[in-house]
Amino acid sequence: MEKPILEAKDVYKIYDMGKVKVNALSGVSLKVYKGNFISIMGPSGSGKTTLLDVMSALLRPTMGDVLINGTGISTMDDNELAKVRGKTIGFIFQTFNLIPRMTALENVMLPLWFQGVSMADRKKRATEILEKVGLGERVDHKPSELSGGQRQRVAIARALAVDPDVIVADEPTGNLDSVSGEQILQLIDDLNKKEGKTVLMVTHERSIGKRAHEILHLKDGKIIKNETNGRKRK
Amino acid sequence: MVDLEVFTVAFTNLKRQRLRSYLTLLGMVIGIAAIVALFTLSTALSITIEEQFEIFGLDVIFVEPGQEIGFSTAVSRGIEEEDIDIIKSIPGVEEVMGFYETAAIAKYRDQELSAFIIGYDPNKGEYLEQTGYIILNRGRLLEPNDLHSVMISESFAENALGNRDLELKQKLEIDGMEFRIVGILEDADIATAGFINFFWVTKKAAQTLFDEEDPVELIVKVTDEHLVDEVSEKIEIKLEDAHGEKDFYVATSETLLESFSNVLGIVQIVLMLLASISVVVGAIGIMNTMLMAVLERTREIGAMKAIGATNNLILGIFIAEAGLLGMVGGAIGIVIGYLTATGISLVAGSLGFGLPIVVDPFVIIFGILVSMGVGIISGVIPARRAAKMDPVEALRYE
Ligand SMILES: Nc1ncnc2c1ncn2[C@@H]1O[C@H](COP(=O)(O)OP(=O)(O)OP(=O)(O)O)[C@@H](O)[C@H]1O
Ligand SMILES: [Mg+2]
Numbered sequence: 001m002e003k004p005i006l007e008a009k010d011v012y013k014i015y016d017m018g019k020v021k022v023n024a025l026s027g028v029s030l031k032v033y034k035g036n037f038i039s040i041m042g043p044s045g046s047g048k049t050t051l052l053d054v055m056s057a058l059l060r061p062t063m064g065d066v067l068i069n070g071t072g073i074s075t076m077d078d079n080e081l082a083k084v085r086g087k088t089i090g091f092i093f094q095t096f097n098l099i100p101r102m103t104a105l106e107n108v109m110l111p112l113w114f115q116g117v118s119m120a121d122r123k124k125r126a127t128e129i130l131e132k133v134g135l136g137e138r139v140d141h142k143p144s145e146l147s148g149g150q151r152q153r154v155a156i157a158r159a160l161a162v163d164p165d166v167i168v169a170d171e172p173t174g175n176l177d178s179v180s181g182e183q184i185l186q187l188i189d190d191l192n193k194k195e196g197k198t199v200l201m202v203t204h205e206r207s208i209g210k211r212a213h214e215i216l217h218l219k220d221g222k223i224i225k226n227e228t229n230g231r232k233r234k
Numbered sequence: 235m236v237d238l239e240v241f242t243v244a245f246t247n248l249k250r251q252r253l254r255s256y257l258t259l260l261g262m263v264i265g266i267a268a269i270v271a272l273f274t275l276s277t278a279l280s281i282t283i284e285e286q287f288e289i290f291g292l293d294v295i296f297v298e299p300g301q302e303i304g305f306s307t308a309v310s311r312g313i314e315e316e317d318i319d320i321i322k323s324i325p326g327v328e329e330v331m332g333f334y335e336t337a338a339i340a341k342y343r344d345q346e347l348s349a350f351i352i353g354y355d356p357n358k359g360e361y362l363e364q365t366g367y368i369i370l371n372r373g374r375l376l377e378p379n380d381l382h383s384v385m386i387s388e389s390f391a392e393n394a395l396g397n398r399d400l401e402l403k404q405k406l407e408i409d410g411m412e413f414r415i416v417g418i419l420e421d422a423d424i425a426t427a428g429f430i431n432f433f434w435v436t437k438k439a440a441q442t443l444f445d446e447e448d449p450v451e452l453i454v455k456v457t458d459e460h461l462v463d464e465v466s467e468k469i470e471i472k473l474e475d476a477h478g479e480k481d482f483y484v485a486t487s488e489t490l491l492e493s494f495s496n497v498l499g500i501v502q503i504v505l506m507l508l509a510s511i512s513v514v515v516g517a518i519g520i521m522n523t524m525l526m527a528v529l530e531r532t533r534e535i536g537a538m539k540a541i542g543a544t545n546n547l548i549l550g551i552f553i554a555e556a557g558l559l560g561m562v563g564g565a566i567g568i569v570i571g572y573l574t575a576t577g578i579s580l581v582a583g584s585l586g587f588g589l590p591i592v593v594d595p596f597v598i599i600f601g602i603l604v605s606m607g608v609g610i611i612s613g614v615i616p617a618r619r620a621a622k623m624d625p626v627e628a629l630r631y632e
Contacts, residue, residue, distance in 0.1 A: 059625075078545050079544045079546070082539060082544045085542055093537070093629070095533070101247055110538065114542035119239075159541075
C-alpha cells in the first residue's frame with residue numbers, strides 16, 4: 001500500500017493559557033496521499049488553521065506526531081522544519097503575505113534562494129511560473145501595484161516556485177471578490193487535476209469545498225465528519 | 235556558513251525603505267562626520283605646524299616672553315632689544331633675529347584685509363634670504379631706512395583681493411600709516427607654512443606702528459644643530475641674570491613641536507570622545523529603527539519562515555540590513571565630514587591660516603568599517619528577535 005505524503009497521528013495542540021487550556025486540536029488523525037485534494041471546513045475557532053499548521057510543519061504538536069514523507073516532525077529542530085517546509089510545502093495565505101518591498105519576481109525568487117538555487121536559475125524559474133499564472137507582464141510590479149487577485153497569483157507562483165508536492169491554502173479566497181476568488185480556485189484546482197499536486201485547503205464556503213475529493217469537518221479540534229466527494233480516496 | 239546574499243536582500247529592503255528610518259541615522263552621520271572632520275583638520279594642523287618647524291630647521295632656538303610655551307601674554311614683555319646682543323655673545327650662536335609681530339587690519343583702497351604684521355631688522359634681510367626663510371620672487375628686500383615699504387607673499391598677492399592681484403608699487407594702509415609694496419616673496423617662505431597673510435615691514439616701521447621698542451620674539455640660529463640644547467641652557471642663565479627674573483622662555487623646534495602635538499593630542503582625544511557619544515546615539519538610533527522594522531515586518535518574517543527561511547538566514551538579513559544602514563550613515567558622515575573640514579579650511583585660509591585638507595583613503599575605509607560595525611552590533615538584538623520568532627505566531631500577528 002502507498003505511503004501517505006502527510007500523516008497526522010493522534011495530534012493534540014493544547015495552548016496553556018494559565019487558567020484555561022485551549023485544545024486547538026484534540027486527537028486528530030489524518031492520512032493525506034499524493035494527489036489528494038482535501039478541503040477543511042468548520043466554524044471559526046474549530047482548529048482549521050492549526051491543523052494546516054501542524055500538517056505543514058509550521059507547528060509542532062503538543063502530543064502525537066505529524067509524519068512528512070514518513071518522518072516525524074515533533075523531534076525536528078527549527079532548521080530541519082524550515083528545510084522540510086521549504087522543500088515539500090507551498091503556502092498560500094488568506095492575506096497573501098508577500099514581501100511589500102519586493103517585486104513579484106523577487107517574491108517568487110525568495111523560496112528558491114532558501115533552497116540554494118543559483119541566481120540565474122531562480123530568475124528563469126520565477127519568470128516561467130509568473131507567466132504560467134498569467135502575470136508575465138507584471139513581474140516588476142510590487143504587491144501594492146497589483147490587484148488582490150493578482151497578488152494571490154503571485155503568492156501561488158511563490159508557493160509553486162520550488163515545485164513542492166503539497167499546496168497548503170488557508171482561506172485563499174477570503175480577501176478576494178467572487179470573480180477573482182473563482183479564478184484562484186480554478187488555478188488551485190488545475191494544480192491538483194493537471195499537475196497532480198496534493199492540496200490541503202481551508203474554506204468556509206461549501207460550494208468551494210465541493211471541488212475537493214474529500215471534505216473534513218472540524219469542530220472543537222476534532223474531525224467530526226469526513227465526506228468523500230464522488231471519487232474515492234486511494 | 236553565512237550566505238552573502240543576505241546583503242542583496244538587505245539592500246533591496248533599504249533601498250525601498252521609508253524616509254523615516256533614515257532620519258534615525260542622524261546620530262551616526264553627525265558622529266562620523268565629526269570624527270572625519272576633526273581627524274582631517276587636526277592632521278592638517280599638525281602638517282602645517284610641522285612644515286613651519288621644518289622651515290625653521292632644527293638649529294634654531296626661540297626666545298619668547300611669558301612663563302610657559304603657549305601662554306605668552308602681552309602683559310609681561312619679557313624680551314628687550316638688548317637681549318639680542320647678550321645672546322649673540324654666547325659661543326655657538328650664529329645669528330639672533332628679533333621679530334616684532336602683531337595682528338592688524340590692512341586696507342587696500344576700501345577693502346580690508348586681515349594681516350599679520352612682522353617686523354624684522356632689514357640689515358639681516360640677506361641672512362634671512364640665505365637661510366631660505368624668505369625667498370624673493372620679484373621686487374626687492376626691505377632696506378634699513380624703509381619706513382613705508384612692505385613685502386607680501388605671492389599667494390597673498392594673488393588671493394587677497396579675490397579677482398585682482400596685488401602688485402608691486404601698490405599702496406596699503408595699516409593703522410593710518412601708508413605702505414608701498416616693494417617686494418613679493420616666494421610662497422616657499424616662512425609664511426606659507428601657516429599664516430600666509432604676512433606683511434613684512436622694517437623693525438623701525440613696526441616700532442612706530444606698535445608704539446613699542448622691544449621685539450616679541452627672538453629667533454636664535456646656532457652654528458651646529460647639536461649645540462641647540464647647550465646654547466638654550468646658556469641663554470636661559472644669561473637672560474635670567476640680566477632680567478633679574480625669568481619672564482621669558484626658551485624653546486627649540488623640537489620642544490615646541492612636542493608641546494604642540496601634546497596639546498593637539500589632548501584636544502583630539504576630547505573631541506573624539508564627544509564624537510563617539512554621537513556614534514553611540516547613532517547606534518541606539520539604528521537599533522531602534524531595526525526593532526521597529528522587525529515589529530512592522532512580523533508577518534513577513536512569519537511568511538519567510540513558512541516558505542523555508544531558516545532562523546540563521548533571517549538573522550543574517552536583519553544584521554546585514556543594520557550593517558548597511560550604519561554604512562549609509564557612515565558614508566554620508568564621511569562626505570559631510572570632509573565638506574565641513576574643507577569649509578573650515580577655506581574660512582581659515584581667508585583669515586590667513588593655511589590648513590591643507592587631504593582626503594585620506596584610510597580615513598574613508600576606517601569610517602565605513604566603524605559605521606558598518608556599529609550598525610551590525612546595533613542590529614544583533616533586533617535580528618535575534620526576528621530570528622527567534624515563532625512562524626505561526628508571526629503569521630497570526632495583527
Ligand atoms: N497562540 C495561541 N494561543 C492560544 N490559543 C490559540 C493560539 N492559536 C490558536 N488558538 C486557539 O486555538 C483555537 C483554534 O484556532 P484556529 O486558528 O486553528 O481556528 P480556525 O478554525 O482557523 O478559525 P478561523 O476560521 O477563525 O480562522 C482557537 O480557539 C484559538 O483561539
Ligand atoms: Mg483560521
